Amino acid sequence: MSTTVSPLAPKSHPKMPAVDGVRIATAEAGIKYKSRTDLLVMAFDEGTEVAGVFTRSKCPSAPVDYCRDNLKAGKARVLVVNSGNANAFTGKKGRQSTAMTGEAAAKAAACQPGDVFLASTGVIGEPLDAGKFSHLLAGMVKDAKPGLWADAGKAIMTTDTYPKYATATVKLGDADVTINGIAKGAGMIAPDMATMLSFxxxxxxxxxxxxxxxLSKGVGKTFNSVTVDSDTSTSDTLLFFATGAAAKKGAPKITDPKDARLAQFRRALNRILKNLALQVVRDGxxxxxxxxxxxxxxxxxxxxKRIALSIANSPLVKTAVAGEDANWGRVVMAVGKAGEPADRDLLSIWFGDNRLAHNGERDPDYSEELTSSYMKGDExxxxxxxxLGRGKATVWTCDLTKQYVEINGDYRS
Amino acid sequence: MSTTVSPLAPKSHPKMPAVDGVRIATAEAGIKYKSRTDLLVMAFDEGTEVAGVFTRSKCPSAPVDYCRDNLKAGKARVLVVNSGNANAFTGKKGRQSTAMTGEAAAKAAACQPGDVFLASTGVIGEPLDAGKFSHLLAGMVKDAKPGLWADAGKAIMTTDTYPKYATATVKLGDADVTINGIAKGAGMIAPDMATMLSFxxxxxxxxxxxxxxxLSKGVGKTFNSVTVDSDTSTSDTLLFFATGAAAKKGAPKITDPKDARLAQFRRALNRILKNLALQVVRDGxxxxxxxxxxxxxxxxxxxxKRIALSIANSPLVKTAVAGEDANWGRVVMAVGKAGEPADRDLLSIWFGDNRLAHNGERDPDYSEELTSSYMKGDExxxxxxxxLGRGKATVWTCDLTKQYVEINGDYRS
Incomplete structure (x- = not known):
């Protein structure tokens, strides 16, 4: 958690309503950070269903393994998230830690360990001592309250400079249903699950x-279309819980992904995923x-998409943007190195509405002054x-600044 | 050309002997830089043979296209290199510029345009006005002298902080033959021709x-195993000229790549390619x-090699090295994201001789003190x-510092 908030932070946070069937508690467990919350518990009503998407890393964290196993049954009663330690590359100790946390959480929520979901974020390779916080879980589940979404977003932060929230209320059938989301970044962000954690x-x-x-369809144009530094975390986790509590208000039970009544819900979910993904990028x-x-x-x-990611991940393009330099030659370079079909002499490049290059050479009508002025903006x-064809893709990233080097040159120490 | 020399620069440059059959001239053509040489001509005796390796970019520069065409005949009489402008993404004007330079050089050297080789390095997308220097070529070819290799290395620099030389003299048959090489970097360096230019x-x-x-076999473990920032230039060019002048001293003509008499020559060439490639990295x-x-x-x-490049190109690994932090968790991350077969629980990681991780977790015997001290070194x-198996590869890179961002945030302006 940084002391300086990103200049790209949202001007205000949305007021997060309660989601019926979800109760929240946070605590200061002192896992690594001092004087801030680092532990989040979400307790879900019986009957809550769950889906998830995870990192494609070949070296996933112990909690990712744990969630993947439990996801098969599709039922959730409690989520436990800690910040400050990723419990990744911790071998047998890591599995012992997730098992111990899972059992303590199951006992606290009066459910099976198979109904527990876990996520950890922070340093890799340090054993996570579950004994530091597993004794807190019973009290947290007992005291959990519906309205604490703002606290939830804060407890999961690491180098994030602001918490990330999104919410929507839409019709499902004739009933209002709510979707709430939180996320945290902010380094090791790349496709194949861009965010480190989102719930x-x-x-x-x-x-x-x-x-x-x-969820699987929703991430393609949202979380899997953002990149901060091309580095993919061992811990990336996106979980989606549905308590079903709105059934009491008459919301219909949806069991078929093709159900036409999902249209509005799907659009709202995709907006939330995109909103959170962009907040992650803006806090890169x-x-x-x-x-x-x-x-x-x-x-x-x-x-x-491959070409777009080649541009978005190019250190030379990203440093040029940081320097407010419309260096479109580096975009040519990034198109050329993507390995995808391209014909130099058909290529055109715009920064904003300014076309700088056309048909393989500098646009003769390009105005250096207009473009320079455009580059001073923050979007x-x-x-x-x-x-060559009709293929189209959009991805989002941020610039590469000296501060990125500074933050990552002394994160662990 | 920077005013501050890289701290990793060689302590001294080798004395470059003449190569019989090669004459060199440099000039201040004022293409972009002031008060420094920016034009290099190498004139070769009749009968000189040539080979080349180029960028795999789909948007190659006009000189790369020109060289590829001429390489088919395998004969060279003159090389013209300019710094300050890459003549890349310059469309029809770019082709006109290479044609004009090629004709002027051919006239100067009394040869065909097909015997001319060209290379340009610098900004992308600015038309290169060949009229600025083509009139100089006749005088340069006329005045070219054998011993000017030191000048040659300097004339091709852009953001390089030192010129890059390597030389060897070995036996071919019973005769001594000499191999000289020069190179320039120093950004947009990635495999598929790491250096921007080398001759x-x-x-x-x-x-x-x-x-x-x-050459094609030699680049695999040398130029194609170094990376500064994963960005591949539109202009990467490595040309290899053999004048054959040593035949007068009794060196045998080699026409078969399997000729056993090549053994010593091949080793010396590979050493030169590796030496130059590492000098490029050290000047990243x-x-x-x-x-x-x-x-x-x-x-x-x-x-x-794919896993090694995933580690070497990871901004998080490179910033950790800059921060003198043995953050081996980021190495785990980079192994995991490479997409290659890996088993977290079999992985071991060393920084120098310090084993930090073993069998999927932190090495219990690892000394933070020894490792911290190791990280203060400059190699x-x-x-x-x-x-999992017996596959092995080594690649070279440099750390990612605030200076990289600084240099690339205002290179064009």
Whole structure:
């Protein structure tokens, strides 16, 4: 948790309503940080269904393994999240730690360890001593209250400079249902689960298989389209809980992902996922500018996304944006190195509405003055048209500043 | 050309002997830089054979296209290199510029445009006005002298903080032959031709096809195993010229890449390529430490190299090295994200001789004090053993410092 808030932080946070069936508690367990909360418990009503998406790292953390196992049954009663220690690359001790936490949480919530979900974020490789906080869980579950979403967002922060919230209330059938989400970044952010941790909950009565379908499709253009530094965490976890409590108000139970009544809910969920993903980018370590990269005219959507990520992950493009330099030559370089079909002589490049390059050379009508002025803004749009087909993709990143180096040069010490 | 020399610069430069059959001239053409040389001409005796390796970028520069065309015939009489402008993404104007330079150089050297080789380095997207220097070529070819290798290395620099030289004299048959090489970096450095420009020349009588075989095999463990920032230039060019002048001293003509008499020559060439590649890394923009990454125990050599590059290109690993932090958890992360076979619980990691992690967890015998002291050095070795097979690879990179961001945030302006 940094003392200086990112200049790209939202001007205000949304007021987070309660989600019926979810109760929240946080605590100062002193796992690593002092004088701040570092432990979050969410308790869910019986019947809560769950879906999840995780890092594709070949070296996932112990909690990721634990969640993957429990996800098969699709039922959740309690979520325990700690910050300050990732419990990653901790071997047998890591598995002992998740087992001990899982049992303590199950006892606290009067459920099975299979109904428990865990997430940890922070330093890799330090054993996580579950004894430091497992004794707190019973009291936390007992005292948990519905309205504490603001506290939840704060307890999971590491190098984040602000907590990340999003909420929506939409119709499912004739009933109002609520979707709340929180997330934390802010380094080791790259596709294949961009955020390190995000938790979304709704009172809608939706079956686990449907939740999984919504989530798996939803991440493609949201969390899996943002990148801060191309580094993929061992711990990336996105969990989606549905308590079903809105059934009491007449919300219909949804068991088929193709159910037409889902349309509004799906759009709201996707907006929340995108909102949280962008908040993660805007809090990228050292970020001073948000960068939106759109590639059009690629051979396919997949090809467009690869080229867009090549641009968004290029240190030379990102430092140019930090320097407020419309260095479109580096965009050419990044298109060229992506390994995807491209024809230099058909390429066009825009920064904002300023077309700098066209048909393989500098645009003769390009105004250095207008473009320089555009680069001073804090939201930069880069577009590259490949000129070969109709493939299109948009990804988001931030600039690469000296502060990124500073933050990451002494994070552990 | 920076005013502050990299702390990793060689303590002294080798004395570069003449290469029989090569004459050199440099000039201040004022293409972009003031009060320094920015134009290099190498004139080669008739009968000189040539081979080359180029960027794999889909958006190569006009000089790269020009060289690729001319390489088919395998004959060279003159090389013209300018710094300050890459003549890349310059469309039709770029092709006109290479054609004009090629014709002027051919006229100067009394040869065909097909015997001319060109390279340009500097800003992308600015048209290169060949009229600024093509009139100088006749005088330069006329006045070129054999001994000016030191000048040659300086004329091709851009953001390099020191010129890069390597030389060797070895036996070919019973005759001494010389190999000289120069190179320039120092950003946009990544495999698929790491250096932006490098030129190697020998007086050995070796046929173009043999030169190409030596070069293509030589780059794998040298230039294609270094990375500064994962960005691949549009201009990367490595050319290898053999004048054959040593035939007069009795050196045998080599026309078969399997010729056993090549053994000593091949080793010397590979040493020169590695030496130049490492000099490029040690002059990586903002570099304060050289980092050698070795991966052992991977499923294959190819898999080992991919994992090694994932570690070497990770901004989080590179900033940790800059911060003198033995943050081996980030090495775990980089192994995990490489997408290659890996088993978390078999992984071991060393910084220098200090084993920090073993069998999937922190090594209990690891000394924070010894490791911290090791991290203060300016040559850091990272090793990861995957524990799955016998695949092995070594790559080289440098740390990621605030100076990298500074240099690249205002390079163009």
């Amino acid at each position: 979304v909950a709704t009172d809608a009565p939706i079956a686990a298989a449907v939740l999984q379908d919504l 370590e050292g970020a001073r500018k948000q960068v939106e990269v759109t590639v059009t005219g690629a051979r396919s959507g997949r090809s467009a 930069i749009r880069i577009r590259a048209d490949i000129g | 190697v020349a020998t007086d050995a009588p070796i046929a173009a096809a043999v030169l190409q075989d030596l 923009e903002g570099a304060r430490k050289q980092v050698e990454v070795t991966v052992t125990g991977a499923r294959s050599g190819r898999s080992a 850091i070795r990272i090793r990861a053993d995957i524990g």
